[in-house]
Amino acid sequence: MTDVVALLVLGSLAGFINVLSAGGSMITLPLLMFLGLPPQVANGTNRVAITLQSLMAVGSFHRMGHGNLRVGIHLAIPAVIGAVLGAWIATWVPDQVFEWVLVSAMIGASVFMLLPQPKLDTRTLSPERLSPAIYVAMFVIGVYGGFIQVGVGVLFIVVLYHMLKIDLRQVNVLKVSIILPFTFAALVVFAINDQVDWTVGLTLAVGNVTGAFIATRVNMSARGARWVKGMTLIMVAAILIRLALY
Template structure:
């Protein structure tokens, strides 16, 4: 693909991914396959994508904070637990072979789609926050392993967090979203360090993707929070299915 066209493609893809990652999840299911299909080896595409994730989540955190939405210091505790796991996951991602990584990503994309399609609507208005004691310790344990997964591939992790936080800790969907982006921001710092030390980041493409993703995150953090928006779900199903099939046979 011509270099200039890569720039033109990455900005709108980044915007959509930043928006999706902020209001629900799944943005990596678009950006990572796009980078791979552009010709980047899997570890390089994975590392390049992390710069955009780091900036977009920071932007989203600021956006939620400007609306007075925060679960700090609870979100920090979870973030630090996930940060430890992210070093492990990122190292695994660098060592894995590209073809196997593509197959794993394709399977994860399909599994996330199933979660999107069959996760029923829940009532988030009749819940009580539980951010200390046993619920906190349970979440710290869970988020350590989520950090490993996030460091490894990150794809679809937002949906997992939006399933866990309301039921284990009683957070509203809005606070769950704000907590999610904060946690991802913290553990992505660890992943970026690992990928950078291994020289697995294309900074030119990363900054281009970041322009779009940060804008999408800023917009998404101010959007009405809807977990199962029909338009977003339909877009994800069509796009992610196509990319998963392409990756499997790539």
């Protein structure tokens, strides 16, 4: 019962963070490991919640008229290809190596979140503004995200904001539109390799979806990401200390 409560509560928090800002997997992936799942199974199981959370978020954004389907599909294709490659690599990496990658990814993502973002002259995005460089960036992020989900949202925020010069609200909507298909592709790879605990994953997903639903209702507030970022970093610091003792 304690495990179920932890999955629901922290899953809700992670879903909220993932949609409004980034970094939710820095909470849920270590949680799954703390609950006894082997690192690779935890890595695959985490994708169940992310997929369903992203599905709900994408649907909510489109119902509210904030989606950009054409651009999302354009950018999702290279990300999906990269995710399949990254997930395949992750299925055979030794547990000890994966644990070190997890710690490094959490530290790296935290540093990215602390970096100040310069003010840019942002504008509405259209497919005509997509350059070859952004497609390459989506593939690279897809490989990383397929391997380990931790921090992938931070990378999307940085890349989409700087390369496409769109505001944070557009970034958040586009980010979940890309994360949905590429996370599902990675989940399929992990499932084929029997590295998904569906019971735990679906329980976590209930929490993630709840948090994501709430986040879509406050996404249009530009201030939201600031305090979410601070709360995430505090939790990540505590988790890193716990991982050091894991």
